[in-house]
Amino acid sequence: DGGITQSPKYLFRKEGQNVTLSCEQNLNHDAMYWYRQDPGQGLRLIYYSQIVNDFQKGDIAEGYSVSREKKESFPLTVTSAQKNPTAFYLCASSPNRGIFGNTIYFGEGSWLTVV
């Protein structure tokens, strides 16, 4: 089935550790995104990528890093510099690069908890 796969579903991080969230899509979409959602809040954009080997910061990029080495994959690393990383992370993709007017598709999300 076509879609977006995020893993792991649940992740626990110790203070000072970096963790990486995986996002893979088989929809042949050009654009991919990472959003963060806190309880009772909307989605805030962390990073997005419109094409392989290129990505842009969103509204809350500090403490996060990404890479886009393959069209299908857009992993997100939550670094130790992110002071409040406990949240629900959503990966998404959409068909066209350069313009964001098409329907966006979301993965099932990953829960990250700092212990």
Add this chain to the structure above:
Amino acid sequence: KQEVTQIPAALSVPEGENLVLNCSFTDSAIYNLQWFRQDPGKGLTSLLLIQSSQREQTSGRLNASLDKSSGRSTLYIAASQPGDSATYLCAVNSGNTPLVFGKGTRLSVIA
């Protein structure tokens, strides 16, 4: 900077009632507006997408309207069912930047 507001934050209605969810945005220069549904602990599912040139879109019991000049959209749900219980998010698209989301309206439909 585009800001999206959704009112009310939460809503509880008896089964069978018709209801309206509201979304407002500050910059009327939008490309389109989308309504999404989110079940607890899950990703988002797109419900309706309205292009800036359109006034409304319908899908089954759902009808979304758009008044771009006033910066408003509504999502009308007819004959609500317990299965409609979820959070509904509105997001606007300016064409050259990714979607900007509201905080959502949490809907509970009581049987």
